[in-house]
Amino acid sequence: MNSTAFPHLSQPISLGRLRLNNRLFVAPMVHNLATESGDVTERLIDVYRKKGRGGWALVMVEATHVSQEYSQFNRMLGIYSDRQIAGLTELAEAIQEGGARAGIQIMHPGGLAPVMWNQQQPVAPSRMEMAGVETRALSISEIERIIDDFARAALRARMAGFDMVQIHGAHGFLIHQFLSPFCNKRDDQYGEPQAFALEIIRRVREAVGPRFPVTMRISGEEYMGEGDADLAHMKRLAPLLVEAGLDCLDVSAGSTGGSVDWIQQPIYFPRGCIVHLAEAIKGVVNVPVVTAGRINDPKLADNIVSRGKADIVSIGRGALADPDFARKCLEGRKKEIRRCTACALGCLRVGMTGTLCTLNYEVGRWRSEYEIVHAARSKKIMVIGGGVGGMEVSRVATLRGHHVLLYEKGEALGGRVRSMASAIPRVQTSDLRLCVGWLKRQMENLEIPVMLGTEVTPSLVEKERPDIVVLATGSVIRLPEIPGVHQENVMTIDDYLIDGKETGERVVIIGGQHGSEVALSLARRGKRVTIMEERGAIALAPYLLARRGALLRYISEAGIEVLTRTGLKEIDQEGVIVVDGEGNERSIEADSVLFALDRSPDDALEEMLKDRVKEIHKVGDCHRPLHTLHAFHSANRIARLI
Numbered sequence: 001m002n003s004t005a006f007p008h009l010s011q012p013i014s015l016g017r018l019r020l021n022n023r024l025f026v027a028p029m030v031h032n033l034a035t036e037s038g039d040v041t042e043r044l045i046d047v048y049r050k051k052g053r054g055g056w057a058l059v060m061v062e063a064t065h066v067s068q069e070y071s072q073f074n075r076m077l078g079i080y081s082d083r084q085i086a087g088l089t090e091l092a093e094a095i096q097e098g099g100a101r102a103g104i105q106i107m108h109p110g111g112l113a114p115v116m117w118n119q120q121q122p123v124a125p126s127r128m129e130m131a132g133v134e135t136r137a138l139s140i141s142e143i144e145r146i147i148d149d150f151a152r153a154a155l156r157a158r159m160a161g162f163d164m165v166q167i168h169g170a171h172g173f174l175i176h177q178f179l180s181p182f183c184n185k186r187d188d189q190y191g192e193p194q195a196f197a198l199e200i201i202r203r204v205r206e207a208v209g210p211r212f213p214v215t216m217r218i219s220g221e222e223y224m225g226e227g228d229a230d231l232a233h234m235k236r237l238a239p240l241l242v243e244a245g246l247d248c249l250d251v252s253a254g255s256t257g258g259s260v261d262w263i264q265q266p267i268y269f270p271r272g273c274i275v276h277l278a279e280a281i282k283g284v285v286n287v288p289v290v291t292a293g294r295i296n297d298p299k300l301a302d303n304i305v306s307r308g309k310a311d312i313v314s315i316g317r318g319a320l321a322d323p324d325f326a327r328k329c330l331e332g333r334k335k336e337i338r339r340c341t342a343c344a345l346g347c348l349r350v351g352m353t354g355t356l357c358t359l360n361y362e363v364g365r366w367r368s369e370y371e372i373v374h375a376a377r378s379k380k381i382m383v384i385g386g387g388v389g390g391m392e393v394s395r396v397a398t399l400r401g402h403h404v405l406l407y408e409k410g411e412a413l414g415g416r417v418r419s420m421a422s423a424i425p426r427v428q429t430s431d432l433r434l435c436v437g438w439l440k441r442q443m444e445n446l447e448i449p450v451m452l453g454t455e456v457t458p459s460l461v462e463k464e465r466p467d468i469v470v471l472a473t474g475s476v477i478r479l480p481e482i483p484g485v486h487q488e489n490v491m492t493i494d495d496y497l498i499d500g501k502e503t504g505e506r507v508v509i510i511g512g513q514h515g516s517e518v519a520l521s522l523a524r525r526g527k528r529v530t531i532m533e534e535r536g537a538i539a540l541a542p543y544l545l546a547r548r549g550a551l552l553r554y555i556s557e558a559g560i561e562v563l564t565r566t567g568l569k570e571i572d573q574e575g576v577i578v579v580d581g582e583g584n585e586r587s588i589e590a591d592s593v594l595f596a597l598d599r600s601p602d603d604a605l606e607e608m609l610k611d612r613v614k615e616i617h618k619v620g621d622c623h624r625p626l627h628t629l630h631a632f633h634s635a636n637r638i639a640r641l642i
Contacts, residue, residue: 004332005298005329005330005331005332005334006298006299006301006302006329006330007302007306008023008302008305008306009022009023009024009298009301009302009305009313009329009330010022010023010330011023011305013057013288013311013312014288015164015213015215015247015248015287015288016211016212016213016214016247016248017211017213018101018163018164018213018247020057020058020101021057022055022056022057022326022330023057023301023305023311023312023313024055024056024057024301024312024313024315024325024326024329024330025056025057025058025059025060025290025312025313025314025315026051026054026056026058026059026060026100026314026315026316026319027060027292027314027315027316027319028060028061028062028063028105028166028168028217028316029062029316029317029319029320029347029355030062030063030072030073030076030077030350030355031044031047031062031350031354031355031364032073032074032075032076032350032353032354032355033047033075033354033355033364034075034076034077034078035075036074036075037078038064038065038068038071038075038076038077038078038079038080038084039078039084039087040077040084040087040088040090040091043354043364043365043366044077044091045090045091045094046367047363047364048061048091048094048095049094049095049097049098050323050362051095051098051100051319051323052094052095052096052097052098052099052100052102053098053099053100053323053324053327054098054100054319054322054323054324054325054326054327055099055100055324055325055326055327055328055329055330055331056100056319056325056326057100057101057312057326058100058101058102058103058163058164059095059100059101059102059103060103060104060105060166060314061077061091061092061095061102061103061104061105061162062077062105063076063077063105063106063107063168063173064076064077064078064079064104064105064106064107064153065077065078065079065080065106065107065108065109066079066080066106066107066108066146066149066150066152066153067080067108067146067149068080068081069118069120070108070109070110070113070118070122070123071109071113071117071118072107072109072112072113072114072117072173073114073117073350074116074117075354079104079106079153079156079157080149080153082156084156085156085159085160088104088156088157088160088162089160089161091160092104092160092161092162092163093161096161096163101163101164102161102162102163102164103162103163103164103165103166103213103215104157104160104162104164104165104166105165105166105167105168105217106150106153106154106157106165106166106167106168107167107168107173107174107175108146108149108150108173108174108175109122109173109174110122110123110124110125110135110173110174110175110177111123111124111128111130111131111133111135111174111177111183111257112130112131112172112173112256112257114131115133121133121134121135121136122135122136123135123136123137123138123142123174124136124137124138124174124177124183125137125138125177125178125183125184125185125186125190125196126183126184126185126186128183128185130172130183130257131256131257137186140188140190143190143196146174147196147199147200147203148203150167150200150203150204151200151203151204151206151207152207153165154167154204154207154208154214155207155208157208158208158209158212163213164212164213164214164215164247165204165208165212165213165214165215166214166215166216166217166250167197167200167201167204167214167215167216167217168216168217169197169216169217169218169241170217170218170219170250170252170253170254170263171217171219171252171254171255171256171263172219172222172254172255172256172257172258172259173256175196175197175200176218176219176222176229176255177257178190178193178195178196178197179193179194179196179197179218179229179234179237180193180222180224180228180229180255181193181227181228181229181233182222182224182225182227182228182229183257193229193233193237194237194240194241197216197237197241197244198240198241198244201214201216201241201244201245201246202244202245204245205244205245213247213248214245214246214247215246215247215248215249215250215290216241216246216248216249216250217249217250217251217252218234218238218241218249218250218251218252218281219234219251219252219253219254219255219262220234220251220252220253220274220277220278220280220281221234221253221254221262221274221277222253222254222255222259223253223254223255223259223262224255224257224258224259228255231277231280234277234281235280235281235283235284238281238284238285239284239285242285242286242287246287247287247288248287248288248289248290248312249281249285249287249288249289249290250289250290250292250314251274251277251278251281251289251290251291251292251310252274252292252293253274253277253293260549261549261550262274264316264317264344264347264348265293265294265342266342266344266546266547266549266550267341267342267343267344267428267429267431267432267547268427268428268429268547268550268551268554269293269294269342269428269550270294270428271294271295271296271297271300271431272291272293272294272295272300272304273293273294274291274292274293274294275291275293275295275304275309275310276309277291278290278291278309278310279291279308279309279310282308282309282310282311288311288312289310289311289312290310290311290312290313290314291304291309291310291312291313291314292313292314292315292316294342295313295315295318296315296317296318296321296339296340296341296342296431296434297339298325298329298334298337299334301313301315301329316347317340317342317344317347317357318339318340320340320346320347320355320357320360320363321338321339321340321341321357321358321359321360322337322338322339322340322359322360323360324337325337325339335441336441337438338359338360338435338438339431339434339438340359340431340434341358341359341431341432341433341434341435341628342431343358343432343543343546343627343628343629344546344547345358345542345543345546345627345628345629346358346363346629348545348546356629356633358435358627358628358629358632358633359435359438359632361632361633361636361637370640372396372399372400372640373400373640374400374401375400375401375402375642378401378402378403379402379403379466379467379468379642380402380403380405380464380465380466380467380468381394381397381402381403381404381405381466381467381468381469381470381642382405382407382456382461382464382466382468382469382470383397383404383405383406383407383469383470383472384407384456384469384470384471384472384473384605385407385408385415385471385472385473385474385620385622386406386407386408386410386412386413386414386415386450386452386472387413387414387415387416387417387418387472387474387620387621387631388414388415388417388435388436388439388620388628388631388632388635389415389472389619389620389621389622389631389632389634389635390406390408390415390470390472390619390620390635391406391413391436391439391440391442391443392439392619392631392632392635392636392639393470393472393619393635393636393638393639394406394443394448394639395439395442395443395446395448395639396635396636396639396640397470397639397642398446398448399446400639400640402642404448404449405448405449405451405464405466406443406448406449406450406451407451407454407455407456407460408450408451408452408453408454409453409454409455409456410452410453411452411453412452413436413439413440413443413450413452414433414436414440415472415474415620416474416475416621417432417433417435417436417628417631418433418436419497419498420493420494420497420498421543421628422436423497424497424517424518424521425521425524425525426520426521426524426525427517427520427521427524429517432628435628435632456605458605458608458609458612461609461612461613462612466613467614467615468613468614468615468616468617468642469605469609469613469615469616469617470616470617470618470619470635470638470642471603471605471606471616471617471618471619471622472618472619472620472622472635473602473603473605473622474602474620474621474622475599475600475601475602475621475622475625476599476600476602477492477493477494477595477596477597477599477600478597478600479492479595479597480568480597482568482569482570482571483569483570483571484570484571484572485571487571487572487573487593489504489571489573489590489591489592489593490571490592490593490594490595491503491592491593491594491595492594492595492596493511493514493515493518493594493595493596495594496518496594497518503522503527503591503592503594504527504590504591504592505526505527505528505591506527506528506575506589506590506591506592507519507522507527507528507529507530507590507591507592507593507594508529508530508531508532508575508576508588508590508592508593508594509522509529509530509531509532509594509596510532510568510576510593510594510595510596510597511532511533511595511596511597511598512531512532512533512535512537512538512539512562512564513533513535513538513539513540513541513544513596513598514541514596514597514598514599515531515538515594515596516531516538516539516541516544516551516555517544517551518594518596519531519555519560520551520554520555520558520560523555523558523559523560524558529558529560529561530560530561530562530563530588530590531555531560531561531562531563532563532566532568532576532578532588533562533563533564533565533566534565534566534567535564535565536564536565537564538552538555538562538564539551539552539555542626542627543626543627543628563578563580565580565581566578566579566580566581567579569585571593574587574589574590575587575588575589575590575593576588576590576593598625599621599625600625601618601621601622601623601624601625602621602622603618603622606618615642617638617642619631619634619635619638620634620635
């Protein structure tokens, strides 16, 4: 270990009597890869075994439900029965065999328990609507039983061989609901916001004994508006929680009940955007404090510890993108880290398919799906297109022993991720470009030949005589046949982002799915912007869903006019004529009309080459324009098959 690379992160620290060899934790993130009854599976063990080998001081296993009746996801890990101890033991050992300590987070979803999974009305401190569902207020006897569930779950964690247990008191789940004045309207002893949490901590401490580390995760700020659990409220409660028997506080933010952006912060949020909450809590307690939140840079993490803002840095999404983040960081190999881009395309799919990661194809998959097997015969592969899909298929195919040649007609690698998605003026998406840098370094390390500024033609393919051609040529935007569409005041999203074409002061954007971020960009530059969209809502493009809530707020704050269920009839020198859903026409003055409509695969070469090459594959947007997860995963999958 190169302890001088990031000297503050490499320092040991103790949580109670547990000695940890550095300041980097894996944050608890639900993978939804257990069985439907909450038991450990091989896929889940595989995920955590990789993290255990990654150089982390501690790997915190995801939120694990303590009461059989209520879970947050359909395949959520459970710790509600003694029969689960055997599987949990295997899980803890898989982490520990790699050198990390193993912790596990225990939780009850309370009012946020989905009816679809639990088939019953969710329970909460008070009767109220949460996530669109009416909750039922818990009785005293039910509260006491749940407290007992937490204590028994903590004891099972110790019996399974975990090194510590974390009580989930954050993110709008049951303990947080009691802590929050926004949710807790009781008039009995549990109307005191700290009462439920304090009793759980005391009972857990009794169950596991004085030497076993117990921590709690809290939201330092709820961000729900007036009457919520704000930072001042949590600063008053934090010392009481510690006094009840905690060895550490893990400070996060937000609530699944209404401020989810602050739990898993979108790419628009600054890196380290909730560190100030941990710093404030650290000032009122005498135990180590953990921070989290959009920390994907070892330099930032080291700076947080060195400046005393927190004692430990917890990384969730970054440990999915690169389970070896900590080891590479502490060994001074920062450039080798596959850093999280905060795209949230795979990790927020947890409730649908189990957690995936855009950049790391292995996450959540069976070993047989992701193992790189050397090809039986090395083939010559011509990859056409140097975007992330083209680079990823080149990387994996080369690792399998194929001879790969990559051709890119432009003068730089990265495709639309480099030239458009990560380069929107005054809209913070630049972290998307991190994957381009990592892929380029992989290409260099593997010595994959790259021909820039080379447009592939059928004659070039015949000259090279490849065994396989992989088309990664991306997508194009096509203008509709509408009167005036070819006037000088008309441009496309590509013209604005790639070519830097300037607009006038009044801009109408045609297409509110792909045009929403561009609209915000132009509005922040002082332009008067109108979005016109045929569908009933905007910002529904697949790559925007994880950050849609924040984007819509920004659009509203910028004063952008949004016209939904509206079609374009004509463009003239004065602007556009649009038609609403009831057939009413309206003229909108505009100096510039910018098209940001759905894209089509740029796959013209497929038809030209089909009689010249035996095997042709398409990846990324050339296959189906979606998002970077599709580009990476379609490319990775094809590279494993050819």
